[in-house]
Amino acid sequence: MPQLNKPLIEFDILNQYLHTHGTPFVVAEGENILPADKQTNQYTIVILQGCASLSRAQNDVLLGFAQAPCVIGLAAGVMSNQIDYQVATETQCSGYYLPAAQALSLLEKYTLWREAFYWMTWQHRILEMRDTQLVGSNSYNQIRASLLTMAKWDESLRLRVGVMNYIQRRTRISRSVIAEVLAALRQGEYIxxxxxxxxxxNRLPLDY
Incomplete structure (x- = not known):
């Protein structure tokens, strides 16, 4: 399996066994996927169509985007998580959710540990890449890494998400600093x- 390629074969197998036990949803753009009475850290969410954002509920720090097909919270039933997350739709999304404890039971019942391991390893590598880009980096390097991340998105997503808002939610760098750097990059015809x-x-200088 090539590095950072989404493990779609493993996803299909997981979906085959999970979907009959899930509660289906179709959620319009700009809404939370789970009902207000349910906490994300207690559920496994499978997105079959659309794109959603994953952020920390406490401070709204953006962790990233989940584009279908995607499983969120596959390991939530293994160990209690004290941090709650918010999964909000960036486009209309459809899929299903089920209690994390039930998802864990299904992994055990149908011996899906290999598929779960592949999926969670891919998620770990994505978060590892994010940490490499942001932790210990100065403001310009965080902005640069965020722009390079956006450049890899599907065009439809890139044309929906504002650059300023994305970088600010992802890095917590002040909007004035982000605006200054973006203006300089535009003036230099780098972006x-x-x-x-x-x-x-076009290209991004290594230093600002």
């Missing part, structure tokens, strides 16, 4: 933007 959205990156 192209339109109405706050990223169109393309």
């Amino acid at each position: 192209r933007m339109h109405k706050g959205k990223l169109l393309s990156i």
Whole structure:
């Protein structure tokens, strides 16, 4: 399996056994996937269509985007998590959710540990890459890494998400600093933007 490629074969196998036990959902853009009376850290969520954002409920720090197909919270039933997360739709999303404890029982019943391991390893590598980009880096390098991340998105997602908002929620760098760096990069024709959205990156200097 190539590094950082989403393990789609393993996802299909997991979905085959989980979907008959899930509560289906179709949620419009800009809404939370789970009902207000349910905590994300107690559920496994499977997104079959659409794109959602994952953020910490406490401080709204953006961890990333989950584009279908995707499983969130597959390991939530293994160990209690004191940090709650919010999964909100960036586009209309459909899929299903089920209690994390039930998902864990299904992994055990149908011997799905290999598939779960592949999926969780992929998620770990994505978060590891995020930490490499942000932890211990100065403001410019965090902004640069965020722009490079956006450049890899599907065009449809890139044209929906504002550059300023994404970088600020992801890094917590002040909006004034982000605006200054973006203006300099646009002036130097390193990036192209339109109405706050990223169109393309020509190249990004290593230092600011």
